Amino acid sequence: MNQNKLFQRTRIRLAFWYAIVMGLILTACGFGFYTAVSHAHSEALDRELEFAAKSLHNNLELKLNQPEKLSPIVKEVLPNICVVETGCISEKSVSQRHILNAINQGYYVRLFGNSGNLIATSGSLPQTQSLDLNKKLWQTIEDDTGNFYHQMSLELHTKDNRDWGYLQVGRNIADVNSYMDAVKLSLLVGLPIAMMMVAFASWWLAGLAMRPIYQSYRQIQQFTADAAHELRTPLAATQATIESVLLMPDLDIKEAWDILATIKRQNQRLTSLVVDLLMLSRFDRESIDLQRELCSLNDIIDDLIEEFAAMAISAKVTLKSEISVHKDVNIIGNSEQLYRLFSNLIVNAIQYTLPSGEVTVILDSYESDAEIRVKDTGIGIPTQELSHVFDRFYRVNSDRSRHTGGSGLGLAIAKAIVVSHHGSLELQSEVNKGSTFIVTFPLLQPSRTILIKKGL
Known part of the structure; x- marks a missing residue:
């Protein structure tokens, strides 16, 4: 098959389009996979952060008496909380029973007053000079060192339902970003390798798919050549006989009958050959309607x-x-x-x-x-x-x-x-x-x- 330029070009085009289609499918699948993994981690992060924030919010509201004022009892909920103006109201010991035991593992808490002023903080805070309150429910922020944090903001009320201020709970998402970067790198490295494998497989499959077509093509070529050869022999004999007759001005009856008999034999051979070829052609097309x-x-x-x-x-x-x-x-x-x-x-x-x-x-x-x-x-x-x-x-x-x-x-x-x-x-x-x-x-x-x- 490699010796025929037509089939070689067809194989190249077939392999090329197969590789392009498979490449697009793999790219779409890779993008879909990355999007699905990213969405799943984002949803899991939101649920985790929401659970921690709402748990802390519900516990804090039971211990808040006056707007923008922290009572020492808050240390039962946040043992390591530090008041911006007066300093820490408890030691840095970590209770095993407080709500956010995970604060020392990347979480942080910030308490703001009604006017947006920062009142207290706890945990691993973002390294940023901006202390402005963002009242959006969900935010993803970047600190001055390039680290990303995901946080949730909730309104706080006192026990008698007066507005106390705002609660922000967030966490460092460096681990999530690191994992997604690893997934992205795997896809960026894996897709070219997969494409090379697809290209090789495309070339092999194109050759495999075209092999029976090429064999049929060769059979047709051989059949045409053989048929032409078989038809040429009686035609050449008939032509030679006729030319010999034309060179004989005086031809008796016996010689004429012999020549006609020769032409008849060659004609019968031609007729038989044509009938056989037509029969095989009809068999190939399954068009012979046999009376059973x-x-x-x-x-x-x-x-x-x-x-x-x-x-x-x-x-x-x-x-x-x-x-x-x-x-x-x-x-x-x-x-x-x-x-x-x-x-x-x-x-x-x-x-x-x-x-x-x-x-x-x-x-x-x-x-x-x-x-x-x-x-x-x-x-x-x-x-x-x-x-x-x-x-x-x-x-x-x-x-x-x-x-x-x-x-x-x-x-x-x-x-x-x-x-x-x-x-x-x-x-x-x-x-x-x-x-x-x-x-x-x-x-x-x-x-x-x-x-x-x-x-x-």
Whole structure:
């Protein structure tokens, strides 16, 4: 396939578009994966922060008496809280029972008054000079050192439901950002590697997909060349005959009849070849509308043995049949095509059997199949050529086949007829010992036979 530029270019284009499509799909999947992971972590962070903020908010409101004033009892909730104006109201010991035990692990708390003034702080605060209150519920901020924090702001009220101020709870999201950066890096590194693998796979799959197309193309090329060669031979012979006649001004009747007989033989060969080619073409397109009927294989074999007896005697070959069943073996098929099938096999066996040899047609019947074997004691076929004998225009022995007038289409037609009848055709052969063609057809069931005979 690499030697044909057309298929090479087609393979490149096919691999290119396949790689582009797969690249777009992988990119979309990678983007979707990153978005899903990012959203999942954002949702988890929000739920975690919301739980901590609302828990602290509910506990603080039970201990606030006056607006913007912190009572010492607040230390039960926030042991490490520091008041901006007066300093810390408790030591830096960490209680194991307070609400935000995680404050020392990246969380921070800020308390603002109603006017937005900072009253108290606790935990790992952002390193920023700006202390302005942002009343938005959710915020993501960046401090002066480039660290990012996610925070939540809630209104605070006293026990008697007066406005106390605002509560902000936040945490450092460096760990989340670090994880997402790792995911992003993995995708940025993984996608090019995946694309290279896709490109390689695309090239391989394109070649794999085009292989049967290329084989069919080669078969068509070979078929065209062989058909042209076979047609050229009788046409050239006819042309030579006609030219020789034109060079003979005085032509007697006997010579004229001989020339006409030669032209007739070549015309018959051309006609036979064209008919065979048209038949194979219709078989290829599955456009042959065969008239199906009840066919007796016993009768077909008996008729053909009688028909080719003279040919066998002329070739000094013994032709006989062995029918081991004592009842009619019937199948549904086209009798004309079945006659053509077995005629081709018998003629082929006679032509390739040396004088004093034997050709035997054997009919057997099994539970669901009928088997017909055409066995000869001829020259046989080499093992390496067994897989090609059913190819069109293929000859095991070209000189002998041409001498007998064959075109190399007989076995190809036989194979096509067997396939159209849902059967199988196999060949067993050994050089200098003979060949056996084995045809198998599905048998017609008895109940179906009765219906057909009744015309139902």
